[in-house]
Amino acid sequence: xxxxxxxxRLSLVAAGVLVVLLAVLASMQxxxxxxxxxxxxxxxxxxxxxxxxGFAADFDREVGHVAACLGSSEAADLPETExxxxxxxCLVSTGALPMVAELDRAEKSAAGPVALSRFDPSSxxxxxxxxxxxxxxIRLRLQDQQAAAGAPGFERRRRFPDPIDGNAxxxxxxxxxxxxxxxxxxxxxxxxxxxxxxxYLAGTLFPELEQRYFGHGGLQDYxxxxxxxxxxxxxxxxxxxxxxxxxxxxxxxxxxxxFRIFDEFRRSEMGDRRPVPLKAPAPAQNPSFAPPPRGPWRxxxxxxNRFSPSPWRLVAIHRGGSLDAAVAGTRRRNLAVSxxxxxxxxxxxxxxxxxxxxxxxxxxxxxxxxxxxxxxxxTPLTAIRSxxxxxxxxxxxxxxxxxxxxxxxxxxxxxxSEMVARVLxxxxxxxxxxxxxxxAVPVDRIVDSALKNCRLAAEQKGIRVERDxxxxxxxVLADEDAIGRALQNLIDNAIKYGGNERWMRVRASISPDASxxxxxxxxEDRGPxxxxxxxxHIFEPFYRGESPPSDGIAGSGLGLAxxxxxxxxxxxxxxxxxxxxxxxxxxxxxxxxxxxxxEEAPAS
Numbered sequence: 110x111x112x113x114x115x116x117x118r119l120s121l122v123a124a125g126v127l128v129v130l131l132a133v134l135a136s137m138q139x140x141x142x143x144x145x146x147x148x149x150x151x152x153x154x155x156x157x158x159x160x161x162x163g164f165a166a167d168f169d170r171e172v173g174h175v176a177a178c179l180g181s182s183e184a185a186d187l188p189e190t191e192x193x194x195x196x197x198x199c200l201v202s203t204g205a206l207p208m209v210a211e212l213d214r215a216e217k218s219a220a221g222p223v224a225l226s227r228f229d230p231s232s233x234x235x236x237x238x239x240x241x242x243x244x245x246x247i248r249l250r251l252q253d254q255q256a257a258a259g260a261p262g263f264e265r266r267r268r269f270p271d272p273i274d275g276n277a278x279x280x281x282x283x284x285x286x287x288x289x290x291x292x293x294x295x296x297x298x299x300x301x302x303x304x305x306x307x308x309y310l311a312g313t314l315f316p317e318l319e320q321r322y323f324g325h326g327g328l329q330d331y332x333x334x335x336x337x338x339x340x341x342x343x344x345x346x347x348x349x350x351x352x353x354x355x356x357x358x359x360x361x362x363x364x365x366x367x368f369r370i371f372d373e374f375r376r377s378e379m380g381d382r383r384p385v386p387l388k389a390p391a392p393a394q395n396p397s398f399a400p401p402p403r404g405p406w407r408x409x410x411x412x413x414n415r416f417s418p419s420p421w422r423l424v425a426i427h428r429g430g431s432l433d434a435a436v437a438g439t440r441r442r443n444l445a446v447s448x449x450x451x452x453x454x455x456x457x458x459x460x461x462x463x464x465x466x467x468x469x470x471x472x473x474x475x476x477x478x479x480x481x482x483x484x485x486x487x488t489p490l491t492a493i494r495s496x497x498x499x500x501x502x503x504x505x506x507x508x509x510x511x512x513x514x515x516x517x518x519x520x521x522x523x524x525x526s527e528m529v530a531r532v533l534x535x536x537x538x539x540x541x542x543x544x545x546x547x548x549a550v551p552v553d554r555i556v557d558s559a560l561k562n563c564r565l566a567a568e569q570k571g572i573r574v575e576r577d578x579x580x581x582x583x584x585v586l587a588d589e590d591a592i593g594r595a596l597q598n599l600i601d602n603a604i605k606y607g608g609n610e611r612w613m614r615v616r617a618s619i620s621p622d623a624s625x626x627x628x629x630x631x632x633e634d635r636g637p638x639x640x641x642x643x644x645x646h647i648f649e650p651f652y653r654g655e656s657p658p659s660d661g662i663a664g665s666g667l668g669l670a671x672x673x674x675x676x677x678x679x680x681x682x683x684x685x686x687x688x689x690x691x692x693x694x695x696x697x698x699x700x701x702x703x704x705x706x707x708e709e710a711p712a713s
Contacts, residue, residue: 275420
């Protein structure tokens with residue numbers, strides 16, 4: 110086994126191991142990202158639940174200040190106006206007044222309708238008013254409760270209405286006096302009603318609570334809404350516009366206006382009236398306000414403290430549709446990034462393999478180039494040394510023989526010069542430092558010069574050369590030496606691979622397919638031709654065809670590699686055509702030196 114084949118086998122094994130490692134890594138990343146996504150979903154859901162619970166608890170605590178003031182015990186001998194005024198002072202002292210839009214008092218008569226009075230803070234008086242539409246449901250419940258109070262089998266604990274009305278919205282609390290409770294709570298005729306200010310709630314309180322609990326910790330991407338349980342289509346508050354269907358089942362929900370609001374009520378009954386403010390201390394108490402006497406706690410909602418489910422609900426939903434959708438989207442993005450990186454790594458491995466193969470092929474070509482150049486140099490040098498030695502030894506004495514030897518030395522020396530020139534041209538082209546001096550050159554002169562330089566090689570091979578140059582061809586804009594060497598390389602290639610037909614033709618004519626005036630110079634032979642698989646590589650450096658005719662044919666592999674860059678530097682092109690029956694035609698096209706205005710084109 111050769112060293113190169115061993116290296117190739119090791120390279121394939123290494124590439125296979127890398128591919129397997131990439132597959133294992135991709136599988137592990139897929140599973141790991143799935144576990145990370147599930148854990149992140151659980152953590153986010155827990156943070157959401159905690160934030161929603163805190164939001165609801167703080168809101169109910171703020172509303173609880175209102176409930177505590179409405180349910181406070183007052184002396185039984187105080188006038189109704191003074192009782193309501195004290196409740197208003199309590200709202201001022203606890204900082205709960207901004208949440209109250211109106212403070213009313215409802216009173217039941219023995220047989221007549223339930224009357225409503227509204228408290229005027231400026232005059233500190235009560236004035237009778239008609240029941241507004243927003244409080245109609247409360248009026249009906251009070252009226253129904255009054256009518257049912259005397260009915261047989263009516264339970265005491267059900268004699269008082271639900272203290273929370275989510276539609277108004279309002280709090281309804283039975284008035285109570287200080288001291289021992291009455292034997293019959295139905296004897297109480299007065300109710301305090303505080304209608305909540307939805308403008309203040311939606312414009313101030315809810316946004317502050319949202320910022321407090323959802324303004325950090327990665328919860329900024331959630332839309333909040335406060336909705337009535339029986340009217341989801343019209344949210345009381347929404348941080349962003351969203352369809353009502355989105356608020357039916359959010360990522361997390363929390364009940365508002367629950368029994369928690371009476372925690373503050375119980376604290377007030379125990380004598381502790383220090384509220385927990387939302388953002389600033391409560392204003393100083395009204396000097397005329399004094400806490401009511403302490404007494405036993407009696408809820409104004411019935412003996413068992415039961416009432417309807419919470420009328421409001423907080424809903425939080427992700428802007429992307431849902432928490433699961435957001436987590437899935439993040440997971441997809443992470444997978445895309447991860448597999449993109451793996452794809453880059455796989456591409457790098459593939460490119461590394463391709464580069465290694467190309468480097469090996471280039472190394473082989475360079476070795477072949479060195480061997481070919483050594484042979485190319487060795488042959489003329491051997492002929493020159495042999496001729497020189499014969500001349501020095503006096504073996505050749507006749508003038509005709511001396512001239513023949515001199516001609517041979519001159520021919521082999523020119524051959525050596527041409528090989529050196531090819532190497533220098535290739536080095537100059539590869540470095541980008543090669544420049545050309547363009548000027549108008551007759552086409553026939555370029556063709557004749559190239560044929561003259563190749564005449565000896567053609568004669569030695571017995572090649573019959575046909576010259577076909579159209580008359581009156583325009584001059585081309587070219588560097589004569591460079592274009593001559595390119596054409597000479599094509600002729601040398603035809604001589605080497607011309608086959609047994611021993612024929613070639615050089616034809617020059619105006620190119621019929623060009624959009625701009627061009628001269629086409631074609632070199633044709635009747636050799637084996639060029640395989641389709643070789644045409645894309647035939648102008649590459651050090652490339653030699655894999656056809657059998659190329660075996661045993663000397664060459665450096667630079668001849669055709671110099672043709673394309675030289676022609677393209679002149680603004681032209683080179684193509685190769687080959688027939689299935691044999692033969693090849695190489696054509697170079699060069700722009701003419703005369704433009705449309707009849708002036709010589711500028712040289713570059």
